[in-house]
Amino acid sequence: xxxxxxxxxxxxxxxNMIHSFSRILSxxxxxxxxxxxxGSVAAGFLLQREHASAGSPLRRRYPASSEYPDLRQHNxxxxxxxxxxxxxxxxxxxxxxxxxxxxxIQTGVDNPGHPFIKTVGMVAGDEESYEVFADLLDPxxxxxxxxxxxxxxxxxxDLDSSKIHSGQFDDRYVxxxxxxxxxxxxxxxxxxxxxxxxxxxxxxxxVDALAGLKGDLTGRYYSLTQxxxxxxxxxxxxxxxxxxxxxxxxxxxxxxxxxxxxRGIWHNNEKTFLIWINEEDHxxxxxxxxxxxxxxxxxxxxxxxKEVERLIQERGWEFxxxxxxxxxxxxxxxxxxGLRAGVHVKLPLLSKDPRFSKILDNLRLQKRGTGGVDxxxxxxxxxxxxxxRLGQSEVQLVQTVVDGVNYLIECEKxxxxxxxxxxxxxxxxxx
Amino acid sequence: MPFGNxxxxxxxxxxxxxxxxxxSKHNNHxxxxxxxxxxxxxxxxxxxxxxxxxxxIQTGIDNPGHPFIMTVGCVAGDEESYEVFKDLLDPxxxxxxxxxxxxxxxKTDLNFENLxxxDDLDPNYVxxxxxxxxxxxxxxxxxxxxxRGERRAIEKLSIEALTSLEGEFKGKYYPLKSMTDAExxxxxxxxxxxxxxxxxxxxxxxxxxxxxxxRGIWHNDDKTFLVWVNEEDHLRVxxxxxxxxxxxxxxxxxxxxxxxxxxxxxxxHGFxxxxxxxxxxxxxxxxxxGLRGGVHVKLPKLSTHAKFEEILTRLRLQKRGTGGVDxxxxxxxxxxxxxxRLGSxxxxxxxxxxxxxxxxxxxxxKLEKGEAIDSMIPAQK
Numbered sequence: 001x002x003x004x005x006x007x008x009x010x011x012x013x014x015x016n017m018i019h020s021f022s023r024i025l026s027x028x029x030x031x032x033x034x035x036x037x038x039g040s041v042a043a044g045f046l047l048q049r050e051h052a053s054a055g056s057p058l059r060r061r062y063p064a065s066s067e068y069p070d071l072r073q074h075n076x077x078x079x080x081x082x083x084x085x086x087x088x089x090x091x092x093x094x095x096x097x098x099x100x101x102x103x104x105i106q107t108g109v110d111n112p113g114h115p116f117i118k119t120v121g122m123v124a125g126d127e128e129s130y131e132v133f134a135d136l137l138d139p140x141x142x143x144x145x146x147x148x149x150x151x152x153x154x155x156x157x158d159l160d161s162s163k164i165h166s167g168q169f170d171d172r173y174v175x176x177x178x179x180x181x182x183x184x185x186x187x188x189x190x191x192x193x194x195x196x197x198x199x200x201x202x203x204x205x206x207v208d209a210l211a212g213l214k215g216d217l218t219g220r221y222y223s224l225t226q227x228x229x230x231x232x233x234x235x236x237x238x239x240x241x242x243x244x245x246x247x248x249x250x251x252x253x254x255x256x257x258x259x260x261x262x263r264g265i266w267h268n269n270e271k272t273f274l275i276w277i278n279e280e281d282h283x284x285x286x287x288x289x290x291x292x293x294x295x296x297x298x299x300x301x302x303x304x305x306k307e308v309e310r311l312i313q314e315r316g317w318e319f320x321x322x323x324x325x326x327x328x329x330x331x332x333x334x335x336x337x338g339l340r341a342g343v344h345v346k347l348p349l350l351s352k353d354p355r356f357s358k359i360l361d362n363l364r365l366q367k368r369g370t371g372g373v374d375x376x377x378x379x380x381x382x383x384x385x386x387x388x389r390l391g392q393s394e395v396q397l398v399q400t401v402v403d404g405v406n407y408l409i410e411c412e413k414x415x416x417x418x419x420x421x422x423x424x425x426x427x428x429x430x431x
Numbered sequence: 432m433p434f435g436n437x438x439x440x441x442x443x444x445x446x447x448x449x450x451x452x453x454x455s456k457h458n459n460h461x462x463x464x465x466x467x468x469x470x471x472x473x474x475x476x477x478x479x480x481x482x483x484x485x486x487x488i489q490t491g492i493d494n495p496g497h498p499f500i501m502t503v504g505c506v507a508g509d510e511e512s513y514e515v516f517k518d519l520l521d522p523x524x525x526x527x528x529x530x531x532x533x534x535x536x537x538k539t540d541l542n543f544e545n546l547x548x549x550d551d552l553d554p555n556y557v558x559x560x561x562x563x564x565x566x567x568x569x570x571x572x573x574x575x576x577x578x579r580g581e582r583r584a585i586e587k588l589s590i591e592a593l594t595s596l597e598g599e600f601k602g603k604y605y606p607l608k609s610m611t612d613a614e615x616x617x618x619x620x621x622x623x624x625x626x627x628x629x630x631x632x633x634x635x636x637x638x639x640x641x642x643x644x645x646r647g648i649w650h651n652d653d654k655t656f657l658v659w660v661n662e663e664d665h666l667r668v669x670x671x672x673x674x675x676x677x678x679x680x681x682x683x684x685x686x687x688x689x690x691x692x693x694x695x696x697x698x699x700h701g702f703x704x705x706x707x708x709x710x711x712x713x714x715x716x717x718x719x720x721g722l723r724g725g726v727h728v729k730l731p732k733l734s735t736h737a738k739f740e741e742i743l744t745r746l747r748l749q750k751r752g753t754g755g756v757d758x759x760x761x762x763x764x765x766x767x768x769x770x771x772r773l774g775s776x777x778x779x780x781x782x783x784x785x786x787x788x789x790x791x792x793x794x795x796x797k798l799e800k801g802e803a804i805d806s807m808i809p810a811q812k
Binding site: 055056058059061062063066067068069070073094096097098099100102103106109110193195196197198200201225251252256257258259261 | 433434435436437438439440441442445446449450451452453481485489492493578579580581583584608634635639640641642644
């Protein structure tokens with residue numbers, strides 16, 4: 001059933017029926033009905049994306065040419081791809097829940113970007129946004145994901161962590177290991193568009209499922225509106241607490257509305273598996289631990305994700321996923337695996353070598369400071385993670401990080417011994 | 432933020448208690464009025480331009496307020512909002528404007544000759560005088576709701592109207608997105624330039640969208656009459672000059688406003704006004720006259736007097752620092768202006784400023800001589 005349900009994701013009319021069924025059914029959802037619908041509906045509907053005119057058209061007073069944004073000072077993926085013709089074609093369209101193009105691009109209009117950093121400049125308000133606004137999102141996705149063409153390519157999903165080899169790093173160099181991704185609950189709008197009721201439903205569905213986790217994954221939920229001061233301090237000390245977004249990239253997209261209603265943090269008792277609810281995505285899932293055992297971190301990541309998926313399916317829900325775009329998240333940059341696997345690693349000598357950037361590029365890795373994106377490295381310690389998100393599976397990306405970090409540590413050791421290092425040949429992007 | 436036409440209908444699939452916001456930690460006028468029942472009553476309504484209850488209240492949900500400062504917590508998206516959502520906005524208006532009732536009528540008086548005095552405030556104490564208000568152009572939606580096309584149409588019409596002014600009102604328009612560095616520098620030095628709003632009270636209401644598209648500043652050659660286009664309101668109109676001749680400032684204010692209004696009327700887009708709420712503006716706190724008439728005045732001794740606050744209250748005046756709202760005073764210089772907006776006319780409000788400031792300057796002089804001022808403290812106006 002799982003595979004079958006996944007294949008239907010492109011069939012938007014099926015989704016519409018799910019939506020209306022979700023209104024009719026009581027809170028105890030019946031997965032039997034899904035399988036009943038799946039058979040006949042899938043056979044009957046081969047949805048053409050061109051016919052995905054989802055919601056009723058937008059009522060406008062001014063022609064598209066008067067509404068087209070002034071993007072002359074802009075440098076983001078949306079501005080690079082939004083021609084007046086595409087704007088005119090899409091500006092009247094809405095998703096079934098009423099999300100519009102103007103809303104999807106507002107963040108990119110309000111944040112022109114930076115000459116050196118190219119932001120995406122557009123978000124999805126719901127799963128259907130990726131279909132209804134495909135004429136704009138597909139070229140953006142291709143640009144952002146280094147040539148992955150969503151019109152013709154398929155994204156592989158693989159959460160079998162047993163395939164990872166050599167995933168135990170030298171602890172003298174790797175201080176911590178971490179894998180994160182996001183998951184969206186199908187049938188509910190995403191953070192830029194969700195109503196308060198939808199956001200609360202996301203919280204309820206996820207928290208309910210997480211309560212079913214056992215063993216080393218047993219944990220607890222801390223709602224942002226109800227946590228005590230003591231709990232808040234502990235979460236800050238553990239570096240778990242997330243703040244109300246201040247970045248205009250997020251606030252201009254409407255993701256901070258109604259803060260802190262229905263937002264919260266769940267983590268297991270061992271503090272190695274953590275879930276953020278209703279921040280930039282429905283959920284952000286993080287597996288981490290001190291030291292270099294990336295294999296164990298990824299094991300727990302996959303196990304936890306699969307278990308959460310099983311628990312929400314028991315209750316009649318599923319994650320947003322399709323074979324074209326993989327896991328559906330708010331920002332197009334996080335499509336596919338949504339996965340960032342990384343380590344904090346000591347590379348004081350290598351980082352000063354002029355070949356460092358080229359080595360990272362060829363290994364398809366990126367560096368950040370230890371405060372996360374947009375921070376500087378401290379004491380030669382870098383955050384090294386995978387560059388790609390879409391077009392390769394989770395297993396492939398984590399293996400890339402494993403192989404790459406092992407190589408970087410080898411380089412550091414060689415430099416310590418006074419030996420020379422080699423720039424590795426560039427690895428293939430799409431396998 | 433403006434959702435599509437059908438978004439509100441989609442929300443109606445959920446029960447009232449599922450959508451009703453959590454206002455338990457909130458302290459603003461909207462939160463005090465909006466019960467779950469009222470939310471339920473109004474949530475399926477929208478104005479003909481598609482503005483909804485959630486649009487009206489989003490800024491108040493996102494900005495819970497402060498224990499001591501009471502913000503309004505709601506905005507209008509168009510003229511009709513004040514009708515369609517009157518069950519929420521009337522009580523908010525009443526709380527904010529001293530008990531103003533839904534049946535009350537507001538007096539408009541822009542006849543500057545009705546002002547008594549005001550030309551003799553002592554320039555040794557009164558450093559500058561200023562009167563500002565806002566105007567909304569009928570037939571367009573307001574800054575929280577308007578689209579780029581609409582905002583540009585407002586700008587275009589405003590430029591046509593303003594650049595046709597002559598005599599003491601002859602001037603020039605500077606669009607924010609295409610002004611030169613030299614022009615920008617000059618406007619900053621003149622203290623004319625307004626910035627992209629950073630206050631979450633405004634950004635959460637969607638007023639900073641598409642910045643700086645469609646925004647600009649017009650001022651006359653004398654630099655005494657200034658109009659902001661598409662900031663928090665369609666138009667903010669400011670008359671000002673150094674020194675204490677508030678009478679002249681008010682004359683220019685009234686004459687300029689009336690000339691501008693004539694031109695907009697000729698284009699079939701007069702100002703939004705009705706006899707209950709006066710001039711219609713984005714924030715309910717600016718209804719009525721939308722007028723803030725004030726001076727920068729040196730009151731180092733009076734401001735430290737124990738009865739300073741009480742004197743201000745009785746005179747129906749408020750104080751601010753010289754940087755404007757929410758700033759501190761510097762060197763004993765205060766911004767003193769009228770506290771009321773709705774329920775009294777422009778002339779009445781400026782009269783209160785003129786009379787009140789004159790009295791306070793006399794008090795300051797007395798305190799300088801070491802004399803008491805108790806006999807001068809006025810009754811409640």
